[in-house]
Amino acid sequence: AQSVTQLDSQVPVFEEAPVELRCNYSSSVSVYLFWYVQYPNQGLQLLLKYLSGSTLVESINGFEAEFNKSQTSFHLRKPSVHISDTAEYFCAVSYTGFQKLVFGTGTRLLVSP
Amino acid sequence: EADIYQTPRYLVIGTGKKITLECSQTMGHDKMYWYQQDPGMELHLIHYSYGVNSTEKGDLSSESTVSRIRTEHFPLTLESARPSHTSQYLCASSDPRGAGETQYFGPGTRLLVL
Numbered sequence: 001a002q003s004v005t006q007l008d009s010q011v012p013v014f015e016e017a018p019v020e021l022r023c024n025y026s027s028s029v030s031v032y033l034f035w036y037v038q039y040p041n042q043g044l045q046l047l048l049k050y051l052s053g054s055t056l057v058e059s060i061n062g063f064e065a066e067f068n069k070s071q072t073s074f075h076l077r078k079p080s081v082h083i084s085d086t087a088e089y090f091c092a093v094s095y096t097g098f099q100k101l102v103f104g105t106g107t108r109l110l111v112s113p
Numbered sequence: 114e115a116d117i118y119q120t121p122r123y124l125v126i127g128t129g130k131k132i133t134l135e136c137s138q139t140m141g142h143d144k145m146y147w148y149q150q151d152p153g154m155e156l157h158l159i160h161y162s163y164g165v166n167s168t169e170k171g172d173l174s175s176e177s178t179v180s181r182i183r184t185e186h187f188p189l190t191l192e193s194a195r196p197s198h199t200s201q202y203l204c205a206s207s208d209p210r211g212a213g214e215t216q217y218f219g220p221g222t223r224l225l226v227l
Contacts, residue, residue: 034215043119043203043218044156090156094214100172101216105155 002026004093006104013111015083021076021107023065023091032094033074034101035065039087047089050074061085086111116140119204119219126194127227134189134222136204145187146216148203149173156203162187163209194226 005024013019025031032051036044048059055067065076074091091104117138126132138145143164148156148171158171162181176198177191187206191198201223205216 032214036218041221041223043220044205046215046217049215088153100158100161103156106153108153 002093002095002102004091004102004104006091006107008107009105010108010110013081013109015111015113016080018079019077019081019085019109021089021091021109023074023076023104025072025074025091025093025102027072030095033065033067034092034094035059035063035074035076036090036092037087038090038106044090047076081109081111083111083113085109117204117206117217117219119202119222121222122220123223123225125225125227128193128195130194132191132194132224134202134204134224136187136189136219137185138187138206138217138219139185140206140208140217141184142206142208142217143184144207144209144214145181146205146207147171147177147179147187147189148205149175150201150203150221152201160189194224196226199224199226 003026007022034049035047037047038044048057050057050067058064063078088106090106092101120135145162147160149159150156157173159175160179162168168179201221203221204219207214207216
């Protein structure tokens with residue numbers, strides 16, 4: 001069965017420090033990859049996605065993720081985090097032909113001053 | 114930007130009551146989804162729909178039911194609420210014509226059954 005693994009349930013980090021949130025998925029010939037962010041008491045917002053083309057994708061608020069096919073990974077990074085980045089981050093995969101998203105268990109990013 | 118709405122945002126109700134969670138989208142998306150999310154946990158797909166008059170069970174078994182009479186509307190109903198139904202319910206929609214079928218989420222309904 002298809003699966004997504006987010007190894008870190010919680011990542012504490014100081015403001016202005018870099019951060020990496022890890023995501024691995026079970027291998028498949030063709031996948032679409034997503035990162036969603038969920039702020040407290042809100043729904044999920046799409047942060048960025050990889051569909052095809054360049055393996056490095058960026059969001060408007062400074063996050064980036066790189067699709068690594070050989071390692072079946074799609075780690076999320078930000079060079080300098082803000083307090084406002086505190087949220088739950090979900091990695092998700094859509095396997096072509098299955099038409100459904102498979103979500104990871106989420107990583108809680110805690111940014112402190 | 115996606116326009117998908119859920120009401121109510123919060124609901125506290127007694128055991129045995131019938132409830133309907135509303136979800137509407139204004140994007141004309143054919144596909145719609147309901148997810149259940151317990152605090153600090155992953156999302157579990159409980160229902161989805163490919164279009165009008167189409168409904169399917171998701172990966173997680175649920176006592177709830179759904180209907181899809183209009184493209185923009187995908188309500189979820191619990192005939193008799195129980196404390197085990199306490200959770201957050203998230204509605205989403207996607208456009209199958211779009212590459213990757215990006216799903217757009219509503220703000221969620223947080224349900225507490227006493």
